[in-house]
Amino acid sequence: MKKTLECGQEVRTDFALAPGYRNLNHGSYGTYPIPVRTTFRNFQELTEARPDAFVRYEYRTHLLNECRGAVEDYLHAPKDTCVFVPNATTGVETVLRNIQYDEGDVVIGFATLYEAFANTLRYLTQTTPLRVHMIEYTLPVSNAFLCDALEMAIKTIRAGGLRPRLLLFDTINTLPGVRMPFERLTKLCKMYDIWSCIDGAHGIGHIPLDLQDLDPDFFVTNCHKWLYTPRGSGILYVPVRNQHLLRSTLPTSFGFGDNFVANFASCGTLDDTPYLCVPDALGWRASLTWQGQTGEVAITSYMFHLARSGGEAVARILGTEVLENEDGTLGDCALTNVRLPIGALFHETEGSKVPEDIGEWIMRTMILERRTAVNVFLYADAWWARLSAPVYATLEDFEVAGRHLRELCESIDK
Known part of the structure; x- marks a missing residue:
């Protein structure tokens, strides 16, 4: 048993x-749990025993894709829409820095936005025509308040002759650590025809997620937090309709090209073995009871x-x-x-x-x-x-x- x-x-x-x-x-x-640590170390040992054989003919040929498939099944995401990234920060940065911004374009964020992304947006306003509109508020507020505030922000931006292009928001904020109405916010983005970019750092393994049903334009999450895998390990989800927008990884990979999955298969020399621990982490989770x-x-x-x-x-x-x-x-x-x-x-x-x-x-x-x-x-x-x-x-x-x-x-x- x-x-x-x-x-x-x-x-x-x-x-x-x-x-x-x-x-x-x-x-x-x-x-992460000791059984997952055992898997982690086994893959590291396999890598060091025969580096070329393992990386070229095991990791790249089938192991990475098998683990991507496990993530896609867990997140209810369509095939070939999820790729691994070292962390959520890398994933969101990849999205924000690939988009081409024109004069009058605006990215919307909430006051509780993760500080690293607030800094990225500030940098982009200094290097591109992008403008940023922050929705200011002080917790506690209701979900209805946040959704109403977004609608008001979109209408205000458009009334000023500008174009709201993207909303950057969380599943669960970092500080304070509170749940956002990300499902309703995603629907509002669709209704107003702006991109939804969800920082789900506190997402996978933390809250139930069905990406096919949610259908965001971009979604990023960390496996090494609540899925209980070794760090760093994250997921970038991009539906097929938007994959052409992400022309390059960060840094640009030798796989640079039109194939979204192949482009993200190797982004410089890293220890990618944490990615390979996802199936065993999922198996371990299945053994827990309460x-x-x-x-x-x-x-x-x-x-x-x-x-x-x-x-x-x-x-x-x-x-x-x-x-x-x-x-x-x-x-x-x-x-x-x-x-x-x-x-x-x-x-x-x-x-x-x-x-x-x-x-x-x-x-x-x-x-x-x-x-x-x-x-x-x-x-x-x-x-x-x-x-x-x-x-x-x-x-x-x-x-x-x-x-x-x-x-x-x-x-x-x-």
């Missing part, structure tokens, strides 16, 4: 985390439940609250954001108020001294902790994190 593992403490035994280390910042770097459920349903149910119950536990310990809207949709994911019971301290610098970086001290102390990883960040003049709920974490981990955070915040107040 196939071995099964119950999500939580039992699953943790399948990970190589140091004893006593509580990894509640899984969403930043991810980690409350009578198995596989993907068990994983999603456990992570979402733990994020909500864990976030509420931390908020009770701190005497604060979880970041959530009235509809309760922001927390439909495996991330939770809890306000810390300290205000944002400011100092004057050249006539401007600059926040003291006490968040970095809290995060460093939590990770290095308290052996509990969380992500601490400043948002809307308040300090927050983002906590992840991977399959190996437990409610006890959240409670311990809450007590550590309370002690550190009390020491700051003193």
Whole structure:
């Protein structure tokens, strides 16, 4: 009989985390189970035993395509629409830098856009005719608010004689870590005839995805976060109708040409063996259970439940609250954001108020001294902790994190 593992403490035994280390910042770097590590190392050994034989006549001829096929099946994506990239950042950059921008073109983004992509857009405004329109808002807001704000932005841009070309948005934002109404936003993009580019870094393995049904123009995700594969490993999905738009990889590959899949097969010398771990990661996931459920349903149910119950536990310990809207949709994911019971301290610098970086001290102390990883960040003049709920974490981990955070915040107040 196939071995099964119950999500939580039992699953943790399948990970190589140091004893006593509580990894509640899984969403930043991810980690992977020991059985997948075995697969990873086996492929590395095969590569080093016969480099040319393996890379030329095994990896490129069939192994890579088999793993792409496994991803396409998992994401319900049509054949030859998914290619591997090292990470979501590379994937989104590939999209943004391949598009030809004309005078009057506008890319729309939300205020919570990942900082790297905000920087890319700023760079493109300096090197191309592109303009950027950011939709400003402060969480918590409703899904309806975000969708209405997008429609208003599109109408405002067009009323000014400009052309909205693309909307860049998340499945789940990075900081704060909240779920976006990406399904409705994708439909609005179709309705208004603009491209949808989805940053799904927190996507595959985290939330159910059906790319054939969603049908975005571009979708990027990281396998090394919530699919539990070695890093770096990401997926770029482009439907056939748009593949001609991505003329080059980053960097330009020796496979440069008209074939989308072949173009992305090799983009410079990298350790591509993480890509080959996807099938075994999917097989490992199928062995997980929780409350009578198995596989993907068990994983999603456990992570979402733990994020909500864990976030509420931390908020009770701190005497604060979880970041959530009235509809309760922001927390439909495996991330939770809890306000810390300290205000944002400011100092004057050249006539401007600059926040003291006490968040970095809290995060460093939590990770290095308290052996509990969380992500601490400043948002809307308040300090927050983002906590992840991977399959190996437990409610006890959240409670311990809450007590550590309370002690550190009390020491700051003193």
